[in-house]
Amino acid sequence: MLNPHRIREDFPILRREIEGKPLIYFDNAATSQKPIQVIEAVRRFYEEHNANVHRGVHTLSQEASELYERAHEEVAEFIGAEGIEEIIFTKNATEAINLVAYSLCLRGLGPGDEVVLTLMDHHSNIVPWENVSRVKGFKVKYADINDEGVLDYEGLENLVTKRTKLVCVAHVSNVTGVKNDLRRISKIAHDNGAMVVVDGAQSVPHMPIDVERLGIDFLAFSGHKMLAPTGIGVLYGRQDILRDMEPFLGGGEMIREVRYNKSDGTCRITYNELPWKFEAGTPNVGGAVGLMEAVRYLRGLGMEDVERHESELTNYALKRLDGVDGIKWYGPGPGSERGGIVSFNMDGLDPHDLALLLDQFGIMVRSGFHCAEPLHQRLGLRGSVRASFYIYNLKEEVDKLIEALEEIRKG
Ligand SMILES: Cc1ncc(COP(=O)(O)O)c(C=O)c1O
Numbered sequence: 001m002l003n004p005h006r007i008r009e010d011f012p013i014l015r016r017e018i019e020g021k022p023l024i025y026f027d028n029a030a031t032s033q034k035p036i037q038v039i040e041a042v043r044r045f046y047e048e049h050n051a052n053v054h055r056g057v058h059t060l061s062q063e064a065s066e067l068y069e070r071a072h073e074e075v076a077e078f079i080g081a082e083g084i085e086e087i088i089f090t091k092n093a094t095e096a097i098n099l100v101a102y103s104l105c106l107r108g109l110g111p112g113d114e115v116v117l118t119l120m121d122h123h124s125n126i127v128p129w130e131n132v133s134r135v136k137g138f139k140v141k142y143a144d145i146n147d148e149g150v151l152d153y154e155g156l157e158n159l160v161t162k163r164t165k166l167v168c169v170a171h172v173s174n175v176t177g178v179k180n181d182l183r184r185i186s187k188i189a190h191d192n193g194a195m196v197v198v199d200g201a202q203s204v205p206h207m208p209i210d211v212e213r214l215g216i217d218f219l220a221f222s223g224h225k226m227l228a229p230t231g232i233g234v235l236y237g238r239q240d241i242l243r244d245m246e247p248f249l250g251g252g253e254m255i256r257e258v259r260y261n262k263s264d265g266t267c268r269i270t271y272n273e274l275p276w277k278f279e280a281g282t283p284n285v286g287g288a289v290g291l292m293e294a295v296r297y298l299r300g301l302g303m304e305d306v307e308r309h310e311s312e313l314t315n316y317a318l319k320r321l322d323g324v325d326g327i328k329w330y331g332p333g334p335g336s337e338r339g340g341i342v343s344f345n346m347d348g349l350d351p352h353d354l355a356l357l358l359d360q361f362g363i364m365v366r367s368g369f370h371c372a373e374p375l376h377q378r379l380g381l382r383g384s385v386r387a388s389f390y391i392y393n394l395k396e397e398v399d400k401l402i403e404a405l406e407e408i409r410k411g
Pocket residue numbers: 029030092093094095122124125170172173174199201202222371
């Protein structure tokens with residue numbers, strides 16, 4: 001069992017007060033707070049080991065390179081990947097998805113092909129595909145969701161055909177918290193010869209993930225939502241697929257050789273091995289060290305326990321929200337397959353106004369579309385307020401949220 005009271009001691013920011021009240025941080029789906037272990041690991045890196053990686057023979061460069069490679073190894077283990085060849089470090093989940101879209105645009109996708117997304121996807125998993133489709137002439141299709149925000153699997157099955165090259169889905173919705181059945185989606189995709197790209201931004205930080213068991217081909221996620229610093233993200237890709245993919249960014253680090261050929265006046269380029277072929281330029285080494293420490297911290301807690309804790313908080317929050325006059329929450333009910341995210345509205349109040357009022361109680365929540373406008377459109381909403389939980393959140397904090405909502409309702 002997780003002990004959130006003990007965990008809180010590792011997070012210096014949770015000692016802050018806002019408006020004279022203890023900080024209640026319920027904006028974890030946007031970004032998580034950082035434990036002292038991560039903050040110190042990054043500080044130690046800059047104080048003791050800072051150098052560029054893979055470029056120098058000197059001691060510091062060797063140390064930095066070793067740390068950077070070890071970070072790839074520990075992330076690979078964390079998600080059940082075969083090895084570091086399958087782990088590409090990016091800036092965030094958004095860049096990871098763009099990497100797949102633009103690399104496949106260079107070689108692969110074209111007229112006659114189709115990419116299937118869902119109406120519950122984050123803009124990060126919509127905009128890259130729409131942009132690339134305009135250049136390459138393939139078609140983007142959207143699988144529907146029901147009124148609870150749950151994916152229409154039969155609709156998806158009808159949408160995926162032999163023309164489908166990719167099925168790209170969020171593992172967990174950042175609005176309703178709905179958790180998609182990736183094994184079922186992978187089967188539908190693979191039966192038609194399509195690959196599966198998963199946006200794991202809201203799942204990897206919160207539950208055990210095994211890419212082999214899920215049968216997926218790509219997985220994108222962000223370090224900053226899982227205790228690591230901003231500016232470091234991950235793309236997992238199956239080795240055999242990555243080997244055939246063109247890199248989306250070119251430059252130093254991602255090449256083995258650039259040879260000038262006098263006879264035709266061009267440079268001949270040989271790419272570096274995986275994963276470096278996809279990591280052009282100087283990477284975020286400090287961020288990678290922070291991510292490695294974050295992964296160690298989460299493994300130390302146990303991802304099953306992390307998931308159980310958030311699930312208990314979510315079920316509790318949904319039940320308590322039911323008792324507040326004028327509140328409507330979205331997504332499937334307590335006990336269903338959903339992550340630690342609860343979006344809701346209060347009758348007669350704009351979501352931004354409600355979030356601002358909650359801020360006066362020291363409660364940090366998100367308001368608006370949460371970068372998922374099509375989902376809100378489908379549910380007939382002009383925005384929502386979102387409370388999202390993590391390892392350091394307490395039932396007592398949910399109680400404070402309920403008290404604040406009741407007070408706001410009374411006016
Ligand atoms: C489901 C989902 N996908 C993608 C992203 C994008 O993450 P980032 O901004 O770190 O790239 C988010 C962030 O909110 C998200 O919730």
